[in-house]
Amino acid sequence: MILNAFFKALGQLTDSRFLGVLGLGLLLTVGLLVGFYAVFAGVVGWFVPDTFSLPWIGEVNWIDNALTIAGIPLMLVLSIFLMVPVSAAFMGIFLDRVSDAVEDRHYPGLPEARGLGIGEALVDVAKFLGILTVVNLIGLIFYLISGPFAPIVFWVVNGILIGREYGQMVALRRHDARGAAEFRKRNRPTLFLAGVLMAVPLTIPVVNILVPILGAATFTHLYHMLSGRPSSPSQTA
Numbered sequence: 001m002i003l004n005a006f007f008k009a010l011g012q013l014t015d016s017r018f019l020g021v022l023g024l025g026l027l028l029t030v031g032l033l034v035g036f037y038a039v040f041a042g043v044v045g046w047f048v049p050d051t052f053s054l055p056w057i058g059e060v061n062w063i064d065n066a067l068t069i070a071g072i073p074l075m076l077v078l079s080i081f082l083m084v085p086v087s088a089a090f091m092g093i094f095l096d097r098v099s100d101a102v103e104d105r106h107y108p109g110l111p112e113a114r115g116l117g118i119g120e121a122l123v124d125v126a127k128f129l130g131i132l133t134v135v136n137l138i139g140l141i142f143y144l145i146s147g148p149f150a151p152i153v154f155w156v157v158n159g160i161l162i163g164r165e166y167g168q169m170v171a172l173r174r175h176d177a178r179g180a181a182e183f184r185k186r187n188r189p190t191l192f193l194a195g196v197l198m199a200v201p202l203t204i205p206v207v208n209i210l211v212p213i214l215g216a217a218t219f220t221h222l223y224h225m226l227s228g229r230p231s232s233p234s235q236t237a
Contacts (some may be wrong), residue, residue, distance in 0.1 A: 009217030017101040098216035113173040163195025
């Protein structure tokens with residue numbers, strides 16, 4: 001079921017509404033990375049002098065440039081952690097657009113979704129972002145001490161969080177808060193595994209930019225599948 005939902009979401013990436021969200025996501029991610037890189041370069045320039053002398057070597061004037069260049073791969077690695085909050089923010093801001101595109105194509109004839117108000121979405125995003133940040137800061141200790149198992153720890157921790165929040169927010173489009181919570185609790189194992197599936201590409205630079213869109217689309221499919229609502233056969237190709 002989870003892979004079926006994922007591949008349906010993957011097959012709709014060329015949808016114009018998906019591409020619009022992808023473009024905005026790319027701009028936001030690149031903007032955040034450039035901002036972090038500018039801060040890093042500024043810190044390097046502040047603490048590392050342009051030139052200094054070393055015994056037996058003489059004047060050295062390339063250290064700051066080398067450190068600044070070294071910041072590029074550092075930013076790519078940082079994007080792994082950066083995409084976690086970006087994914088959370090996008091889920092709240094663009095969920096309706098992605099979910100509407102999925103439902104129009106695969107589940108035609110549905111009544112109009114309740115949708116999330118701006119205030120409600122912002123509150124949910126702020127709460128989720130806060131939880132993600134705190135949990136990952138605490139988890140950073142375990143990432144560092146778990147050695148080669150660090151990616152697995154990252155996937156499990158964020159799989160729990162992503163599965164919980166994505167499942168809740170997708171269900172809120174069709175239920176009140178109580179109904180959405182019941183849906184999430186009833187399907188906790190499936191949502192957790194789907195969350196792990198979304199957490200894995202978060203650890204792959206560049207590919208992780210697709211996660212917010214694929215996550216929203218995959219969990220929309222899962223919601224309808226778990227609710228016993230089959231997709232339209234004519235729309236699944």
